[in-house]
Amino acid sequence: MTKGKFITLEGMDGAGKSTHVAWIPAFLQARGVKVCLTREPGGTPVGERLRELMLDKAQKLHAETEALLMFAARREHLDKVILPALDAGSWVVCDRFTDATFAYQSGGSGLPWERIAALEAWVQGDLQPDLTLYFDVPSEVGKARTQAVREPDRFELEGRAFFDRVREGYLRRAHDDMRRMRIIDGTAALAEVKQSVENIILSNCF
Ligand SMILES: Nc1ncnc2c1ncn2[C@@H]1O[C@H](COP(=O)(O)OP(=O)(O)OP(=O)(O)O)[C@@H](O)[C@H]1O
Ligand SMILES: [Mg+2]
Numbered sequence: 001m002t003k004g005k006f007i008t009l010e011g012m013d014g015a016g017k018s019t020h021v022a023w024i025p026a027f028l029q030a031r032g033v034k035v036c037l038t039r040e041p042g043g044t045p046v047g048e049r050l051r052e053l054m055l056d057k058a059q060k061l062h063a064e065t066e067a068l069l070m071f072a073a074r075r076e077h078l079d080k081v082i083l084p085a086l087d088a089g090s091w092v093v094c095d096r097f098t099d100a101t102f103a104y105q106s107g108g109s110g111l112p113w114e115r116i117a118a119l120e121a122w123v124q125g126d127l128q129p130d131l132t133l134y135f136d137v138p139s140e141v142g143k144a145r146t147q148a149v150r151e152p153d154r155f156e157l158e159g160r161a162f163f164d165r166v167r168e169g170y171l172r173r174a175h176d177d178m179r180r181m182r183i184i185d186g187t188a189a190l191a192e193v194k195q196s197v198e199n200i201i202l203s204n205c206f
Helices: 017-021 024-029 045-055 063-087 098-108 113-124 139-149 160-176 190-205
Strands: 006-010 035-039 091-095 131-136 181-185
Touching: 006 017, 006 098, 017 024, 017 091, 017 131, 017 190, 024 035, 024 091, 024 190, 035 063, 045 063, 063 091, 063 098, 063 113, 098 113, 098 160, 131 160, 131 190, 139 160, 160 181, 181 190
Parallel strands: 006 091, 006 131, 035 091, 131 181
Antiparallel strands: none
């Protein structure tokens, strides 16, 4: 058992993770909680370098290479950032975590679900987030939102069918663990989504 709580945000590109991760730390701090804000892939110097490699448009990695690099970065992130923060009593808020590897590398890229589950068990043991906020949007909504604000990265160049499978992967994870992973309608108006997130955090974490 760790002292702090571990909250992750999930959803496809454009679902709203960064939008909500921007206010959640202050919301928690106002309730007396110490917060460590981080993201995946990344969160450590090595993890950020692996992130650059994985999002690089110039080279499409084999899906297994991608999954292994994701978990290599995650192992480092747990060791250097997440576990020390939780042990010290901070809450960790992380923009993407393991559900994204199931959704993208299994759902999207087609690796067997059990392969990812084996890596998850190896790298995380029993550790799971206390709460996962999953922003659910159809692929065309995610794509329209990201296209409006920036150049596509490696994953965002994938087509609609890929992102439809990413969404199915996320929904499978959510249905497998409905206590941990809450499905939020990411197509609702921003203020409405924010209200849902506040309600879920208050009723699950305090
Ligand atoms: N509920 C919403 N209604 C309308 N627009 C939204 C909503 N939520 C987010 N957006 C807008 O969609 C865009 C993408 O949102 P955001 O950057 O939060 O997505 P993300 O999940 O972090 O995506 P990525 O995985 O690509 O980082 C932003 O311009 C944001 O303002
Ligand atoms: Mg983001």
